[in-house]
Amino acid sequence: KQEVTQIPAALSVPEGENLVLNCSFTDSAIYNLQWFRQDPGKGLTSLLLIQSSQREQTSGRLNASLDKSSGRSTLYIAASQPGDSATYLCAVSANEKLTFGTGTRLTIIP
Amino acid sequence: EAQVTQNPRYLITVTGKKLTVTCSQNMNHEYMSWYRQDPGLGLRQIYYSMNVEVTDKGDVPEGYKVSRKEKRNFPLILESPSPNQTSLYFCASSSGLTYTDTQYFGPGTRLTVL
Numbered sequence: 001k002q003e004v005t006q007i008p009a010a011l012s013v014p015e016g017e018n019l020v021l022n023c024s025f026t027d028s029a030i031y032n033l034q035w036f037r038q039d040p041g042k043g044l045t046s047l048l049l050i051q052s053s054q055r056e057q058t059s060g061r062l063n064a065s066l067d068k069s070s071g072r073s074t075l076y077i078a079a080s081q082p083g084d085s086a087t088y089l090c091a092v093s094a095n096e097k098l099t100f101g102t103g104t105r106l107t108i109i110p
Numbered sequence: 111e112a113q114v115t116q117n118p119r120y121l122i123t124v125t126g127k128k129l130t131v132t133c134s135q136n137m138n139h140e141y142m143s144w145y146r147q148d149p150g151l152g153l154r155q156i157y158y159s160m161n162v163e164v165t166d167k168g169d170v171p172e173g174y175k176v177s178r179k180e181k182r183n184f185p186l187i188l189e190s191p192s193p194n195q196t197s198l199y200f201c202a203s204s205s206g207l208t209y210t211d212t213q214y215f216g217p218g219t220r221l222t223v224l
Contacts, residue, residue: 031211032211034212034213036213036215041218042217042218043114043200043215043216043217043218044200044202044213044215045215046212046213046214049212089152089153091153091213093211096158096160096166097155097158097168097169098143098155098202098213099155100145100152100153100154101152102150102151102152103152
């Protein structure tokens with residue numbers, strides 16, 4: 001059974017810093033890995049999708065990498081802003097299912 | 111506007127009173143699914159549907175039913191709700207679940223069962 005882990009559960013950093021969020025998964029037979037953002041009381045918004053054959057994807061200040069062989073992904077956020085404060089979740093797609101990690105709650109301190 | 115809608119957004123009910131949470135998408139997606147989100151447990155899949163009249167259990171299907179009579183709708187039914195079904199529920203849809211398919215989520219339904 002696929003298990004997805006995100007460490008740390010919470011992270012606080014000063015505004016302007018670059019930061020990395022981590023995601024690990026146990027079964028490397030995946031179609032893709034997605035990073036989502038969730039604001040309090042809101043739904044999930046897809047940030048980046050990395051196909052299993054890809055190594056990374058970039059969107060603006062966000063860069064996500066995937067190392068399928070080691071079961072790891074990172075989400076790099078450059079020049080963090082207070083508006084980046086949210087919970088970030090990763091999810092892997094395999095066998096008609098999407099399995100989520102429990103998320104990292106990120107707080108950017110102005 | 112491409113979107114997934116859920117209704118109601120908030121619901122307080124009592125044990126045993128049947129309820130339905132509706133989910134609708136306007137993107138002609140084939141794949142739809144339901145998740146519940148609980149503190150410390152993350153999002154767990156309840157049921158999913160690969161197409162009309164095709165549904166299958168996710169990780170936590172006990173106490174729930176679904177149907178997929180039309181492509182755009184995927185209601186979640188709680189025949190006899192219990193307090194342990196108090197949770198935040200999300201509906202999601204996508205073109206499929208393969209290499210390039212992004213999931214689109216609804217805004218969530220916060221359910222409280224007393």
